[in-house]
Amino acid sequence: MQPPSDLLAAPETEAADTATAVENPTVGIDQSVGDFTYDVKYAFDAGSGLNEGVIRYISDVKKEASWILDFRLKAYQTFLDKPMPTHWATKDLENIDFNKIRYYLSQGQKPKRTWDEVPDDIKRTFERLGIPEQERKFLAGVEAQFDSEAAYSNVKDIVAKQGVIFCNSTEALREHPEIFRKWFGKVIPTGDNKFSALNSAVFSGGSFIYVPPGVKVAMPLQAYFRINAENFGQFERTLIIADEGAEVTYMEGCTAPKFSTSTLHSAVVELVALKGAKIQYITVQNWAPNVFNLVTKRAIAMEDAEVKWIDCNIGSRLTMKYPGVILKGKRARGEVISIALANDGQHQDTGAKMIHAADDTTSVIVAKSISVGQGRSTYRGVVHIPKHLKGCKNNTECDALLINTNSRTDTYPAIVVRGDTHAVQHEASVSKVSEDMIFYMQQRGLTEAQAMSLAVNGFVNDLVRQFPMEYSVELKRLIDLEMEGSVG
């Protein structure tokens, strides 16, 4: 697929012209846009395969404190001890060859603060993904990760003045350990699963954010993740702490070029919403169709706090991702909005986990999936309400749309309720686009493909509307693209 070159040719001039820029909003979720690669000379390369030496190398390059190295080595042992979860998950996991993967690639250690300092080849990559215009227009901060390390990071002065810290994992643990060490690895323990252990052993990059008490970050903070090298494993680590009464929205986009061999992305994302805080975390994932995307995402919500995950999975070969919220404080609220689109050769195994751990907590899960061609989408969810609690509520809705006769969808919810003061409901449906609807639109002059595309957009419309504007526009365009050639 050729990238639409006119879209990307002149980011500098475009940036000045707001009207044009709105028409070409956030790139980085269109598969064709991300499908390019550069030869990059890496200053630091840990080579292929994983052993203790690789972990010591990464830690050494980053000049980490000794507790972090100990944490990594312990995690490596946990990774080796844990079996692949294939007794419930897809056997496709067995195709990951951990010895072929490159665990650390970087051009330099210190992220650049101004765009001009960034090396030209990396700058070209990110300009094609549209990052600088984004920032200049309205974004509060951008962190761009190229393979293992952040290549560019900046927080607008105004946000920094409010005391917001937004940096990568290495910097955060080195410069603000008093803030981040307390929660690092606490929401998702190393041994949570095999891939969280792997991430804990070799993590690099990612975003660490701290929002001080009462600070409301008006504009979204944003990150881009980009895999450039073949056989590469990206293991970013994100930790967002919203202190009491703070509010923050975070958006991430992911792309990778198509390689002939598979690539691994295994992130760990931890969110901490202290008393009365609000965190909204938006992901638009558009990895190339050879990326294994095995991500652990979990939030902890204290008293009166709110956490909302908006998760959109379009790309990758296999995605396994179940964003969760531990509702730890009274009246905490958790929400997961999930959209998955699985095309030929793709398996989107997504869902949500809601662990109620205090009285009067509420949670909502809305998941919609679309299976096209031989694509397979799976919803897997957990809702857990233990017996000592009172007045917990959960509402779950999963809808699946099947486009072709050989498309596949699965739903595997697990709901545990103890005691008689809770209200829990789960509903799921599977359907296809109705022939009446298509016929009606064709009557009015639309082609079958246009009608199908419109129907699919209608199916996810109520969720897409909750996305920030530039993401929802792009998502609609992306769905149109994926629906091309799916009928007839």
Add this chain to the structure above:
Amino acid sequence: MSAPALSSSPVEGFTSTRFAQHLSHRAYLPAWWLEAKKAAWNQFNALPLPSRTDENWRFSDLKGLDLSGFTVPEDHSRQIPNVSSFPEAAEIVFSNRQVVARSHVSADLAAKGVIFAPLDEALRQHGDLVRTYFQKHPANLGSEKFVALNTALTVAGGFLYVPADVEVALPFVIQHTLTGHNVSVFPHTIVVLGPRAKATLVEFFVSGGSSSDAGRSLANAAPTERQFVSGVNDLHAAEGAQLTYVGAQRWSRETLAIQVNSIAAERDARVLSLNLHLGGRQARHESHSRLLGPGADGDSEFDQRPLQTHVSPRTTSNLPYKNALLDTAKTIFSGLIIVEPDAQKTDAYQKNRNLMLSDTAEAHSLPGLEIQANDVKCSHGSTSARIDGEQEFYLKARGINPTEARRLLVSAFFEEVLNKLENEDLHAALTGLIAAQFKK
């Protein structure tokens, strides 16, 4: 983790010597049957007990699967209560493993070719017929080891055959009573309905307690003897047949009961399977319904692990599954609808509603879907909540006492399932069983 005692080696009571003895007493049965038993015995020994990582046993209490100490009973108690209280077509009553009471089908039905006999008799007189349908479509939902043990040791069981175009209005009844401490029993029922035939089979499973307690009925307080039951049913409905199957169990409070039902519905057949679970310490019910022919219809209420496989186009299935949870009850609903690639135009519904009547009750719900065809309508729903406060208040405001109000609301909750029964006497009998739960 499972206790070390749960190894794959033969457990006490189910030893090879015991099995050899079992076979030698039954040399008069057909050779294929004895061979099937030997193969099953070997399979039972070869298969491991379910482990913690076995997805089919998620949330289940594996410690409860300890089979040590159980024995195969050889004798039966003297007095067996007859629990059915409605007009029947015919009845067979087992105590432990032996037939203790039996009524035959009318001469009229016998002349039409209806067969209703204990398994032992059916094997001798209609061996080939039994062979055709015995485990024709085994269910594979995790209890393979217990199914193998059932085949190896089954004695008590019934065989119902209704030929093409014969309709029997009154229900057939099989009752199993289990008496004594540490005893086990392995009921196996086979039902075959020919094309366009219509029949109802009701099975009652009840613990009789110690022999001095004889006289207990299904509705009375449950005895507390430790008992083990592994039951298997093969239900077949040929083209256009209509089968109603009701299983009602009130095992002792210390019974481990595993029931595995396999239901096959051919073209345009209708199978209504209704299961009422009132007793037992740990009762697992696996049910695999196969909608084989186009237009088949399965309509069921199950306790635990129902699997609906839609193999052919234009089939429909509906599983309303309702639980009222009292005291420290725990339920696990793990339902799965599978729509295979060729099964276009499938309509499949699954509903799990848990009524939480106590603060210590626990409900697990895993309603699953695996859909591989696109022209389908499939949905499932699961709810867990307490009795609606407004409904309770409405009744109380009209002078109905709280216990009675709860009983009424629970009956109404189950009515959606029970009113699918055409036979009014049977409906009344089952409603009575549920009502008895509230008398305590």
